[in-house]
Amino acid sequence: MSTTTTLTDAATKRKTVSERKRKARQIFLQDNLARLLIIGVVLFLWQVGVNHKLIDPFLMGSPLGIGTEAWRMISTGQLFTDTVATVQATVAGFLGGSILGSLCGLLLWYAKRLARILDPFFIALNGLPKIALAPMIIIWFGSGMFSKIALAFIATFVVAVLTAYQGSHQIDQSLVNMMRSLGATKRQIFAKLVIPATMPWIISAFRLNIGFALIAEVGGEFIASDKGLGRLIFVNGNLFNLNAVWVGVFALMAVAATLYFLITQVEKRLFAWSKH
């Protein structure tokens, strides 16, 4: 009797596990289908509106026009060149700024006094819209890619320093004391406690910084550049070619979503210990 119950229980449990997985997959598919449907409906209504002269394509663009424009830019290779230029400058500035910034922020844990002295400077820099520095940066580094990298670097560096520094200061003093009682040196405390304990903060700074790096990079392209998605949008906006502007906007959205997705993957791998 009891054996039968146990067997049935186990079977039910197994069934529910596989069923739950199947259900999760089903929900995932259904959600994405619904998302595609929303996009389809919006594009359809937009196009119908344009066809019936309810929407002015000169001011709004039209889905078919955007499609044609996109195809033209893909076939000439312009879209690819511009996307690559923007991605390269953004990623280079973002990685440089975020990694170096996090390292500096962590090292400030070592130098408490220096951290205290520098604190107001970082707060002031953090509040400054970094794009305000663009004209200067362009004068110093020219209108090429390097000035965009520098802008993305500055925009992400300060955020990374502040976040890593704050994170390393949130560490529970009891943990530090516990390590000391086990005979840890300051360097060991840094390597085995401060760095891993600050990682969640650092990753959240990375996630924020994708957006900041793109803003700075595209803003820099608006001011002076020879290629890139920001330039594509800016130039076509001046020409009132709204369809081409939309192509640039969608390409930027795709870039942002891809970078965000990559960070999420890194995060999942780094914090495997939190879910099991």
Add this chain to the structure above:
Amino acid sequence: MEAAVLPRPDTLAKSGGDTAISLKRLKKTFEDDEGNLVEVIRDITLDIQEREFISIVGPSGCGKTTMFNIIAGLLEPTSGDIVLRKGRPKTKRGSQIGYMLQRDLLFPWRTILENVTLGLELAGMAKSERHAKGLDYLSRYGLGDFAGAYPHSLSGGMRQRAALIRTLITDPDIILLDEPFSALDYQTRLVLEDEIVSILREFGKTVVLITHDIGEAIAMSDRIAVMTQRPTTVKNLYDVGLSLEHGSCIKARSDSRYQDLFDTIWADLDIQLGAKHP
């Protein structure tokens, strides 16, 4: 092994046996925000014997944490002295005293095995060697199956046991326990009290338990020091030894002397609800 219920008039050491730590006229004053000196500890003079289990009980806010920090070497006393066995200098105190707190302080990003071997890792022991030692300890104390698990998947009692192993594995002479059970539910607490007392006796450790829980102190200790309100001094010392006599903390709780001691210590603490902030 007769448990004397009568309070001892002096605060001097019990005769016989070596002294593991002696606290000599410890005093601690802090400066508050307005710059006034606040006297937290007035005078603590106490000799703690080699291999004894002594509890320090006091009313809440009596400076127990300050005492803990001073004995653990995290805080310097304003005046007075702490002398360790064999005249070791007090600056070397940290490595001889291991402690365990209410919170397990396990690193969530490390497995249980990596957590308990932290002290060995810091001392530079090779990975294979320390993992072998860690696994040995873990399986001896019922955590062998959880070596590769992360702390969040263990119960509170298991995490506390892991924290104790982390302390024991580096072999300190003296173990300082600061309310290690207060975050646990009652049943787990009783079981863990028993386990910890027997583990610590097996290792022959000198144990100082700091607690506000009179019952826990009576059930576990060989001796109890009762503290006064702030500024703290030692009010009374009691010989207990019920757990040693019965071989179990749970049985110690049903000894007739348990209630007598409880009443006496309760009266000592002179706890008046609402009287603290007139």
